[in-house]
Amino acid sequence: MNYTRFFNKVSLARKPSPIRxxxxxxxxxxxxxxxMAGGMPNVETFPFTExxxxxxxxxxxxxxxxxxxKSLQYSATSGLPMLHQWVSDLQTQIHKPPDNGHPMSCVITxxxxxxxxxxxxxxxxPGDNVLLEHPVYPGALASVxxxxxxxxxxxxxxxxxxxxxLRQTLSRWSPADAKDPSSDIPKVLYCIPNGGNPTGSxxxxxxxxxxxxxxxxxxxxxxxxxxxxxxxxxxxxxxxFLSLDVDGxxxxxxxxxxxxxxxxxxxxxxxxxxxxxxxxxxLMCSSMQAxxxxxxxxxxxxxxxxxxxxxxxxxxxAKFYENRCQQCLKAAEKHLKGLAEWSVPCGGMFLWLxxxxxxxxxxxxxxxxxxxDVLFVPGNVFTFDSxxxxxxxxxxxxxxxxxxxxxxxxxxxxxLKEETSKKN
Numbered sequence: 204m205n206y207t208r209f210f211n212k213v214s215l216a217r218k219p220s221p222i223r224x225x226x227x228x229x230x231x232x233x234x235x236x237x238x239m240a241g242g243m244p245n246v247e248t249f250p251f252t253e254x255x256x257x258x259x260x261x262x263x264x265x266x267x268x269x270x271x272x273k274s275l276q277y278s279a280t281s282g283l284p285m286l287h288q289w290v291s292d293l294q295t296q297i298h299k300p301p302d303n304g305h306p307m308s309c310v311i312t313x314x315x316x317x318x319x320x321x322x323x324x325x326x327x328x329p330g331d332n333v334l335l336e337h338p339v340y341p342g343a344l345a346s347v348x349x350x351x352x353x354x355x356x357x358x359x360x361x362x363x364x365x366x367x368x369l370r371q372t373l374s375r376w377s378p379a380d381a382k383d384p385s386s387d388i389p390k391v392l393y394c395i396p397n398g399g400n401p402t403g404s405x406x407x408x409x410x411x412x413x414x415x416x417x418x419x420x421x422x423x424x425x426x427x428x429x430x431x432x433x434x435x436x437x438x439x440x441x442x443x444f445l446s447l448d449v450d451g452x453x454x455x456x457x458x459x460x461x462x463x464x465x466x467x468x469x470x471x472x473x474x475x476x477x478x479x480x481x482x483x484x485x486l487m488c489s490s491m492q493a494x495x496x497x498x499x500x501x502x503x504x505x506x507x508x509x510x511x512x513x514x515x516x517x518x519x520x521a522k523f524y525e526n527r528c529q530q531c532l533k534a535a536e537k538h539l540k541g542l543a544e545w546s547v548p549c550g551g552m553f554l555w556l557x558x559x560x561x562x563x564x565x566x567x568x569x570x571x572x573x574x575x576d577v578l579f580v581p582g583n584v585f586t587f588d589s590x591x592x593x594x595x596x597x598x599x600x601x602x603x604x605x606x607x608x609x610x611x612x613x614x615x616x617x618x619l620k621e622e623t624s625k626k627n
Contacts, residue, residue, distance in 0.1 A: 214325035214485070219484055270499055280486050281309070282310065300446060310486065314469065319342070321472075323350060329352065330387065332388070333391050360404065363406035369414060397432050400597075469494070530600065542558070544557045559594075564595060567622065579597060581595075582594070
């Protein structure tokens, strides 16, 4: 693939930071090396010595002086070697990406949002047409909207992105336009394939295959933002775009926030090395690296668990949220039947509600519902034009108890009935 056509001028102008490269060299060198090159502070001046963390199963994770020193010192931008190797091996084992002629590469990021932001900033040139699943995750919208580009919505339903609508959207161009540098044909497609935020929807394998086929036809780069991959409610997992990637046109964004800790801010980007390298060059001059202490802590937990232990944990996590989802659906059926419509989520943490007989949910939710001590997210924040009326709301079932969900939906139902009565 010709990756140069996907990058903007700023990204193509980025070069590896000599100091950051030096840091990686020092990190991977034998102890016999005497370095007077790096600008690393002396760890002997740091006040920390060791730490012990107790896990919920009663086991203890001990960071001794050596581990603490590694975690508190500068490390390679690509990630602490132990964690970087672990996630690279995980991607190979879980997704089994086909040999597409481009070495797979990973970089650890400050949460997957950091990687996603770097991707948009690398791929998008002012005036570009960018394809985004719609409704869309607000974090993606916040990243791409300021880049002076044209956002093209690709409609989704209970099964994720509709391939037919993607085909219709792309029909404005010819596949041959992808070879014309002056064409404004889209280069990037963004989506959340599992447990969609806000819809809770998930792409079927058939749809993924259709979408990937269109991406090949029109030479699109697929940004697979998949923080809920392990929180799919059905097994086996629906294969990822990465697992279908015979060309090297998929960049995948994973997160440990939904599985191990959101506050530790650890995610990772996986894709063809020429692409991931560009993101890494950007990281070298921005955040430089993800938190070393977070990386070390998670690396030690994951090494102790191994892949079987990690997958056991993700299965428990998925079952936890599936149970919450069932409680949420039961509460919705009890209180909102006839007042709202919804599709059953396939994973994730969200229920997407269409409020009947309501033109715009924004004021209803942000003002009137809030005054009744209940809060949801109005659907307009998941649209390109947040000022346009939207009758949808997003309900999260991740932290509310079953009793709280029933109370929340009961209060929403009372409010909807009052609003309907006013119109009558």
